[in-house]
Amino acid sequence: MLFWIFAAILTVATALAVMRPFMTRKGASAGGAAHDIEVYRDQLDELGRDVERGLIGKTEAEQARAEIGRRILKVSETTEGVAGDDRNRTVVRLVAVVAILAVPLVSWGLYLVTGSPEMRSQPLQARLEQDPSNASVDDLIARAEAHLANNPQDVRGWQVLGPIYMRLGRFADAETALRNIMRLSGESADLQASLGEVIVGKAQGLVTAEAEAAFRAALELEAGNPKAQFFVALARAQEGRMPEARAAWQALAAGQPEGSPWREAVAQALAGSESAEEQGEKETPPGPSSEEVAAAADMTPEDRLAMISGMVAQLDARLRDNPADADGWRRLIRSYTVLNRPDDARAALGRAIEALGADTPESAELVAFAAGLGIAVE
């Protein structure tokens, strides 16, 4: 309601501003010539000052004065049109009425189309001060965030927010929260393991080198930390070192009491790895040499990724020259899947079928293997 009153006041004020010239009867202002002559008179004054200062010679001054004089004469000669108010009174009145009416009509008409008059302003501070009982989760998070922005040393705030972020899938924010908790309350195995988990979440399930470093740090602090053990094993599995992974998982499950959620998780992981293995190759594939692996361990995550990518690219190239290698194709497809490049994996599968022949048993086996990894033929 208040808004409409203000809008009405603005409209009336604007219409009045347009109306003003018609309401005040002011004498007609000086004609155009008078304004021109004012300028030329000023030019003559200026010329006089220049002569006084000796900036300009006598003859030039005379010439200039004559020239300005001619301009004044010329302007004076032009006859001034008589004000035409009387002759066009009806037209003028019509224009005035249309103009004054246009102000409210155009503005209100247009505003009703473009505006949202029913919406109130919502300054953030006022929203944060609202009664929390009827606030949404987003509101509560924002409140906590605003609080932490001002009090970044409040470890409790971070401890509350961290798991919420994690559950909402906001992994980057969760990572910030965890790092802040560690900064404020010191490291612990659980925090390191959670950090690793968040990083895995950020990488869409891939246990990156950075994540593994966090898990290793957790294991340093507490050798039996189940979450860290589980993910380290997962990392092995994702590298294709299944026996190692399985052994680690089994060891983890054995160390847990009956009814522990980790037993359940391990069981699932083992089942998953076996189904993948059944469709996989029987013999161990030629992996990177032990030197290469040792080198990889010392590398930064980016470099390691680069090295892995490089090896995959080598394999890819080799298969272009030498395509009749079903095992090679299998490894390539799996590598691409692990590197989270499903499109490449699909392309590789297509190439493999082309190379091995569409109806051969090798092809069928490969398709089944790929399907287990979630890769379908295009």
Add this chain to the structure above:
Amino acid sequence: MSIELGHFALVLSFALALVQATVPIIGGRLKSEALMRVGEPAAITGFALVALSFAALTVAYVQSDFSVLNVWENSHSAKPLLFKITGTWGNHEGSMLLWVVILAFFGALVAVFGRNLPRSLRANVLGVQGAIGSAFILFILATSNPFARLDPAPMQGRDLNPILQDIGLAVHPPLLYLGYVGFSIAFSFAIAALIEGRIDAAWARWVRPWTLAAWLFLTGGIAMGSYWAYYELGWGGFWFWDPVENASLLPWLGGTALLHSALVMEKRSALKIWTVLLAILTFSLSLLGTFLVRSGVLTSVHAFATDPTRGVFILIILMIFIGGSLALFAWRAPTLSAGGLFQPVSREGALVLNNLLLTTATATVLVGTLYPLLVEAVTGDKISVGAPFFNLTFGPLFLPLLAIVPFGPLLAWKRGDLAAVAQRLFAAFGAALAVTLLVYVIVDRTSVLAALGIGLGLWLVFGALTDLALKSGLGKVAAPVAFRRFTGLPRSVFGTALAHAGLGLTTIGIVAVTTLEVERVVAMQPGESVEVQGHVLRFDGLQPFTGPNYTEDQGRFVLSRATGAKLGEIVSSKRFYPARQMPTTEAGIRTLGLSQLYVSLGDKTPSGALIVRVWWKPMVTLIWLGALVMMAGGAVSLLDRRLRVGAPMPRSKPVTATQGNRA
């Protein structure tokens, strides 16, 4: 409520602008005093309304009201207050609103200070201003409404582009727009004169202060933008011949030409038609600049938040105003009378030559900027026109222009004596030549170009000083007399001298930094040092730091002279803004005299060293100091009493030539 009220005020200002665009012009046709008088209250009220609207948007930014789409897209509650305020125009919608606020501001100024203008001229000027205003307000309301709402409102915004979170954003766009939009007044004057079919020397005097003010602001805007790009982008360059930069340079060149031709028109009543055309072209170039920046039709490194669909709307506005005004010009110009005569060698002649060179230079920049568009439209090939093109074309046109600048102010009107002027400038020339040789022999024997360019810049500075010395009669009259004369010189003489000297300083800066710059790109481990031009920079390592809405790695460097004297610390950093997941580079800059040492960080190498780029930029600050001096020249000229012609008394009798001759 304030947001919707701001929105309503904007809509209302559109309705009012329509009235302002039509009623005073109809009044002028009908010779109706009352209708013509509608222009002033409409212009003043219109400014109040758009200012209210802009204030409402600013309040929404300051209060982080994310129920406003524009605020949500470009702000963040953790952003420092200054950047919340400047963020108002750090985006397309807000910057267009700022554009309109400044347009309305100039219109209101004409309404308030235009009492010395003839009634019908004032009415027509305000009418044209209203037309421009209504077109752009409609553009905002139709395609880029900053008051669009968001329901339900998010709790956090997406933050402003980190590059824009800088004090530069507070200064650069407003200055630039004051320049761009200020030329609209010159344009409106030109159109008003064409509508009336009457134009004379007095017109030039009325339009001159507006042009001067616009030029002053545009100079500042360009210089500020250049310095901002220089320190913020971390590339150490001050000018890239990028389309967006050219878009601001074009109206500046046109406006500079207009300033000079209006001088001839005012004094000698000559070059009338040309001046009117320049006034139209200058603002057309401003509109073109707005179009290029806003539409993104050209690839630019500086363009933010562009949107091609909006470009079409601006293109239509562009065609209506430029096409319409040029058509009006073609129709009316032949009826305008020719002006005074002059010899080729004269002040007028020099100013004509200035105009010829400036407009040709403008044309080459325009061609270079638009050529890629043309080629793509015709052949479909994508090409780019870069610095080599502009250096090859703009350079040869601008260098002779710089060389003749000192002659102009010394030549007499109507008929000048070139030999006498050359004689008077002999000292200035000798001094510039001496420095040129000195630079060549002492500073750098390898660069003739550097010596010549610095000499050219000094020639401009010494030429400006010579002008002042001669006009105060130094050497001819006794020293106290000369001093009295000097202090009594018209302000415009100082303005000219300052502007020309400033141009010289900028020239020196540009030449010095492009020819004598030293660059080192090195991979540094903590503790390592690099030597640049007699300065030693030691890298002390990276330190993490947390800002209000970013985190950064600060590279700390200790600077000392080769002799060992400590000069202090330089901090250069790489920032990361989590809200936009965007990194920026904050250059570390240390000013030493007129020169600067510029340190910018790169990435880490596999071995853990940090790539560091260090520049020694000799006399680089002169580029912007020169621009400040030019602005000072413009400001001093604006204060000249010539530009404060009073209004005649109403109904005064026509003054005759003899009465006017009282001086």
Add this chain to the structure above:
Amino acid sequence: MTRKQKRLAIIAGALGFLGAAAGLTLYALGQQTSYFYMPSDLQERPVASGQRIRLGGLVEKDSIMRGDDTQVRFAVTDGDHTVKVTYAGILPDLFREEQGVVTEGIFGADEVFVADTVLAKHDENYMPKEVADSLKEKGVWKEN
């Protein structure tokens, strides 16, 4: 000289000057512009080594390799073809894998593009216009 002749002389002089300026501009446009290529364009219209061009596309994933000095190698791709690029210096802040990029330089003898300029705009959603247009033609990139 009469007034008319004098005016003609001045106009002729100005026109001659403008002609010279126009000639210079045309010459410069012929010499100093660089054409924009996507990697696939190079298959159709090979570029002589030494000719200056702009090469645009996406930075190929996993292709960025840094040397221990300031050299950087990466590959520019448009989905169909890929070109190797080397660059010495500091890359723009927003230079990232799978982001649009425009590089300017010449081809060396070994089919590697030696860039002296790498452009990426100051906007996190930046896609250089030429790159965006070309990728849209190929259907690789869609506006979201």
